[in-house]
Amino acid sequence: MRRLALVALAGFACSSPAKPRPVEPTPELAAQPAADPVVTPPKKETVTSDTARTTTGGNPFVVPAEWSVYVQGPATILSPPEPGSSIAIVDIPATSSADALDRAWKAYLPDHKWTVENRIEIPDKDGWSQISQTAYKTSPAEQRIVLAVPRFANGMWTVVIINLEAATAEKRGSQLRLLVGKLQPKGYDRESFANKKANVLDAKRIADLTGFVENAQKLFHVPGVSLGIVQDGKVVFLGGFGVRQVGKPAKMDGDTKMIIASNTKALTTLMLGKLVDEKKLTWESPATSLLPQFKLGDADTTSKVLVKHLICACTGMPRQDLEWIVEYKQLTPDGVLAALGGMQPTSKFGELFQYSNVLAAAAGFLGGHVAYPKLELGKAYDEVMRTRVFAPLGMTSTTLDFKAGQRGNYALPYGEDLDGNVVALDPAINNAVIPVRPAGGIWSSARDLLKYVQMELAEGKLPGGKQFIAKDTLLARRAPQVAIGQDATYGMGLAVSTRAGVTVVDHGGDIFGFHSNMVWLPEHRVGAVIITNGDSGAVIRGTFTRKLLEVLFDGKPEADADVANAAKIVVEQRVAARKLLELPASPAAVGALAARYGNDRAGEIAVKKTATKVVFDFGEIALEMATKTNPDGSVSFVSIDAALGGLELVPGAKDGKKTLVLRDAQHEYVFVEK
Numbered sequence: 001m002r003r004l005a006l007v008a009l010a011g012f013a014c015s016s017p018a019k020p021r022p023v024e025p026t027p028e029l030a031a032q033p034a035a036d037p038v039v040t041p042p043k044k045e046t047v048t049s050d051t052a053r054t055t056t057g058g059n060p061f062v063v064p065a066e067w068s069v070y071v072q073g074p075a076t077i078l079s080p081p082e083p084g085s086s087i088a089i090v091d092i093p094a095t096s097s098a099d100a101l102d103r104a105w106k107a108y109l110p111d112h113k114w115t116v117e118n119r120i121e122i123p124d125k126d127g128w129s130q131i132s133q134t135a136y137k138t139s140p141a142e143q144r145i146v147l148a149v150p151r152f153a154n155g156m157w158t159v160v161i162i163n164l165e166a167a168t169a170e171k172r173g174s175q176l177r178l179l180v181g182k183l184q185p186k187g188y189d190r191e192s193f194a195n196k197k198a199n200v201l202d203a204k205r206i207a208d209l210t211g212f213v214e215n216a217q218k219l220f221h222v223p224g225v226s227l228g229i230v231q232d233g234k235v236v237f238l239g240g241f242g243v244r245q246v247g248k249p250a251k252m253d254g255d256t257k258m259i260i261a262s263n264t265k266a267l268t269t270l271m272l273g274k275l276v277d278e279k280k281l282t283w284e285s286p287a288t289s290l291l292p293q294f295k296l297g298d299a300d301t302t303s304k305v306l307v308k309h310l311i312c313a314c315t316g317m318p319r320q321d322l323e324w325i326v327e328y329k330q331l332t333p334d335g336v337l338a339a340l341g342g343m344q345p346t347s348k349f350g351e352l353f354q355y356s357n358v359l360a361a362a363a364g365f366l367g368g369h370v371a372y373p374k375l376e377l378g379k380a381y382d383e384v385m386r387t388r389v390f391a392p393l394g395m396t397s398t399t400l401d402f403k404a405g406q407r408g409n410y411a412l413p414y415g416e417d418l419d420g421n422v423v424a425l426d427p428a429i430n431n432a433v434i435p436v437r438p439a440g441g442i443w444s445s446a447r448d449l450l451k452y453v454q455m456e457l458a459e460g461k462l463p464g465g466k467q468f469i470a471k472d473t474l475l476a477r478r479a480p481q482v483a484i485g486q487d488a489t490y491g492m493g494l495a496v497s498t499r500a501g502v503t504v505v506d507h508g509g510d511i512f513g514f515h516s517n518m519v520w521l522p523e524h525r526v527g528a529v530i531i532t533n534g535d536s537g538a539v540i541r542g543t544f545t546r547k548l549l550e551v552l553f554d555g556k557p558e559a560d561a562d563v564a565n566a567a568k569i570v571v572e573q574r575v576a577a578r579k580l581l582e583l584p585a586s587p588a589a590v591g592a593l594a595a596r597y598g599n600d601r602a603g604e605i606a607v608k609k610t611a612t613k614v615v616f617d618f619g620e621i622a623l624e625m626a627t628k629t630n631p632d633g634s635v636s637f638v639s640i641d642a643a644l645g646g647l648e649l650v651p652g653a654k655d656g657k658k659t660l661v662l663r664d665a666q667h668e669y670v671f672v673e674k
Contacts, residue, residue, distance in 0.1 A: 047065060056091045074091050075090045082168045092157055120132065123562060125558070127188035135147050140661075145166055174483055174485050182486055210227065219563065220570070226529075231527075238446060256411050257405055261516060263507050268360070315350075324432060327601075327619075333378045337362060365380070393468070399443050399444075400437055411533040413430065456520055459522075480496065526548070596674045606619075637650075
């Protein structure tokens with residue numbers, strides 16, 4: 001939903017020569033007086049399922065299903081089914097990280113033209129040391145991600161080079177996480193907590209957890225964080241750190257309401273489970289049989305979609321959020337369903353994890369319609385959530401009503417400007433989620449979410465022992481529908497993974513200024529909820545699970561270093577990105593703009609100019625723009641807004657009219673002069 005800083009993946013790499021390069025003959029072969037040398041092309045193998053392999057240096061990894069692999073000198077090169085993308089893993093001796101990087105490119109793609117955008121250091125992890133990540137400058141027309149990640153182990157450097165088309169990178173993100181997650185040094189055994197009993201979270205261990213959160217909150221300048229932890233059916237901590245609103249004394253606590261964003265999805269599927277128990281639907285019911293107006297842009301995919309598929313991220317429907325973010329004022333639930341009819345899958349049904357907020361919204365509206373067929377879709381969803389989920393679980397502060405959510409003990413959202421200063425976001429920007437609220441529109445508190453987590457840990461029982469939902473119905477939501485990475489699957493609004501030998505069920509939520517996570521360890525009866533009101537809170541909630549595992553099982557102390565390094569990376573990447581921008585925007589580029597542009601799916605842009613700035617006004621949001629000169633000489637307009645920073649539009653022309661092109665990873669919106 002928003003621009004996030006590039007995350008260092010400590011091994012994520014991809015590259016894409018159009019054709020494999022022949023192996024150069026060695027000097028000995030070249031000296032032979034034989035006939036013209038015969039170059040044998042590399043032997044390429046395409047695997048049909050995830051397949052274990054080793055690099056030329058003996059480091060184990062996994063080739064994802066349907067990918068091809070071949071060896072070219074010291075480089076192991078992997079390519080997805082889509083042309084123009086690949087990953088090179090190069091094992092090579094070198095005197096330093098920089099030397100290894102240079103030698104790896106020479107072994108793989110010596111005549112590449114990309115120049116460095118930024119370089120960041122990454123803490124030692126999983127047996128690797130001296131890890132860094134180098135990002136390269138690309139132009140918008142390339143639609144490409146180019147990264148290189150050197151690391152050291154066993155006396156040898158291993159460099160992973162990424163050169164992926166953006167659409168392929170997003171579509172195959174789960175396979176990339178598998179490849180990266182499984183790449184480890186030869187002979188290395190990962191840390192495991194399997195068969196260990198979780199420690200009791202006594203005062204000292206709770207202080208370790210809360211100290212981590214409080215330190216991270218200050219490190220990232222997040223205004224406030226709310227935290228709740230349960231163990232063995234009891235709340236062992238509920239509280240907050242920082243403030244609800246910058247400049248005001250009211251403290252964040254366990255009852256502070258914030259938007260939980262995509263954690264709404266798990267509660268939406270819980271509602272569907274209640275309807276399963278009521279025999280109003282089944283997980284296997286065709287979506288069209290319950291909501292006749294449901295359809296996708298592809299008839300074959302539409303016919304295959306069952307209730308369980310609406311929120312499994314497994315139908316091949318890609319993320320397509322820009323349309324409802326920049327054009328939401330007139331959007332209704334019926335309009336959301338109509339928009340789905342124009343959306344196309346970009347992968348096969350059940351093949352890849354692809355996250356669709358709009359499809360998840362349809363799941364909630366279907367449940368509301370089944371329960372209350374005479375009500376408007378949005379009202380029906382709100383009512384079925386109130387009666388089937390919020391009220392029975394005692395979630396008294398939880399609501400889908402944005403006005404009610406912003407009364408009493410609630411927090412305001414915050415972002416960061418170009419220089420890293422914390423700035424208030426206009427709360428109205430999150431109104432964009434209202435038309436798709438089953439995917440991310442719930443306001444809740446840590447106290448209320450712990451009630452939900454406790455019910456999950458109790459396998460459907462309420463604190464008094466009453467069965468709230470059938471165990472089989474509840475657990476069906478965790479059943480794997482599609483792989484999402486290393487030892488991880490996605491069910492219905494819930495992710496299930498094995499981390500260090502421990503089963504972890506969780507989900508995250510990210511929206512403008514609010515970030516949250518719900519996590520529980522079903523085998524150990526421990527769960528936690530964390531909600532923040534600052535955009536850097538995304539890093540805090542992402543690292544908290546590792547800290548929880550460390551404290552529960554006396555694990556290696558990695559989380560504190562991870563979060564400290566993440567804070568450093570955020571600053572470095574912000575500085576690097578700022579250097580690329582011209583602000584105020586280029587007068588020549590601004591002068592060439594039309595006054596107004598339009599796109600059938602994404603609405604209109606009114607260009608507003610003053611002596612010192614240019615603003616692109618979408619109606620719902622108005623964004624001040626900087627300019628950026630790209631490696632190919634083109635000039636882009638880049639938003640410097642604290643919420644939608646980094647949104648990039650490229651001016652051009654079509655059929656004699658001026659255009660602005662806005663892209664996400666898999667879609668292109670051409671705004672034409674009006």
